Amino acid sequence: MLRAQFGNGAFTLFTPGHVISERYRVRSELGEGSGGEVYEVLDLQSGAVLALKIQQPRYLESTNTYGLYGEDVHHEFALGASLGGISGVVTPLDFGDHLGRTYFVMERVDGFDLGEFVGRSQPVSSIRSAAVLVQLCTVLHQVHSRGFVHRDIKLENALISRRGVVTLIDLGSSVPSGEVPEMPAGTFGYLAPEAASHGVAETSLDIFSAGCLLFRMLTMEFPFLNETGHVMARRPLPVDKLVNVDPVVQRVCVAMLEWDPADRPTAAEVRDELIAVLPNVSSPVPPRLSHDPVRWWWEQLQWQEHAPMS
Numbered sequence: 001m002l003r004a005q006f007g008n009g010a011f012t013l014f015t016p017g018h019v020i021s022e023r024y025r026v027r028s029e030l031g032e033g034s035g036g037e038v039y040e041v042l043d044l045q046s047g048a049v050l051a052l053k054i055q056q057p058r059y060l061e062s063t064n065t066y067g068l069y070g071e072d073v074h075h076e077f078a079l080g081a082s083l084g085g086i087s088g089v090v091t092p093l094d095f096g097d098h099l100g101r102t103y104f105v106m107e108r109v110d111g112f113d114l115g116e117f118v119g120r121s122q123p124v125s126s127i128r129s130a131a132v133l134v135q136l137c138t139v140l141h142q143v144h145s146r147g148f149v150h151r152d153i154k155l156e157n158a159l160i161s162r163r164g165v166v167t168l169i170d171l172g173s174s175v176p177s178g179e180v181p182e183m184p185a186g187t188f189g190y191l192a193p194e195a196a197s198h199g200v201a202e203t204s205l206d207i208f209s210a211g212c213l214l215f216r217m218l219t220m221e222f223p224f225l226n227e228t229g230h231v232m233a234r235r236p237l238p239v240d241k242l243v244n245v246d247p248v249v250q251r252v253c254v255a256m257l258e259w260d261p262a263d264r265p266t267a268a269e270v271r272d273e274l275i276a277v278l279p280n281v282s283s284p285v286p287p288r289l290s291h292d293p294v295r296w297w298w299e300q301l302q303w304q305e306h307a308p309m310s
């Protein structure tokens, strides 16, 4: 298999200039995860700059696992296409095979993932965290309303543009809600306790994971992660870490992290509670925010762009 090396030292499939399927010219690597490598590409037909996610080679790969990973990429493309039209979910555009690897092409989101965003802000203020969660839960509400559970909500699976607009990516683990998935999914630190029993996938799984994401933004820590990386047993939420957090944001975060899935709010409820925390964009930014980078962001962010929930 073709292997090449980028300037950052990581081994990746392609270097800039490589042309995929005689159509997509690689410009740079955007990121990689367990499922695939993502490149910024130039579409030689349309001239558009897009993102291309391609199945990653793996150690100890067999014909069987090779086929399965290819199916994952196809599943992500198909699901993304069926969720098309949801603002805040990345739109897949094309699907194909190159050098025996399955890939799909999608819109390229300008910005960086929330992991990087949190790394820069350390930790994120209540208002900025609420602004991110309002958008994420607006998208999640629509994904849930269409009958799907994302199953891998985490900082790295949400991109934020320089204007503060949040986009949800990596639909590869999503399954219809109410079904028992064939494969477990999720990321340690964000997994709901009931995920360990591999039962029916419910939308409340995503709420718990989004609660972990919010807790991480606010505190830089995972709420329940133990030393081995597993959520092993019920234990109290370390609420003392949230003392400096806005009381509404704190209450919502605690509710999202309820151990019993039935006690967690829906995505629409989270969104509606947190939107009250945000300054009214039609009024001037309060002077106390003048040195907060959120002001710069806020002035450019049009909340009106986000359709109200039904």
Ligand SMILES: Nc1ncnc2c1ncn2[C@@H]1O[C@H](COP(=O)(O)OP(=O)(O)OP(=O)(O)O)[C@@H](O)[C@H]1O
Residues within 6 Å of the ligand: 030, 031, 032, 033, 034, 035, 036, 037, 038, 051, 053, 090, 106, 107, 108, 109, 110, 112, 113, 152, 156, 157, 159, 169, 170, 172
């Ligand atoms: N449409 C896009 N536009 C810009 N960057 C993207 C896009 N899609 C993915 N990326 C970048 O590539 C990284 C990896 O993408 P993604 O999470 O889809 O891969 P993955 O292999 O499925 O990851 P995981 O380990 O979560 O399974 C993202 O964190 C993001 O930085």
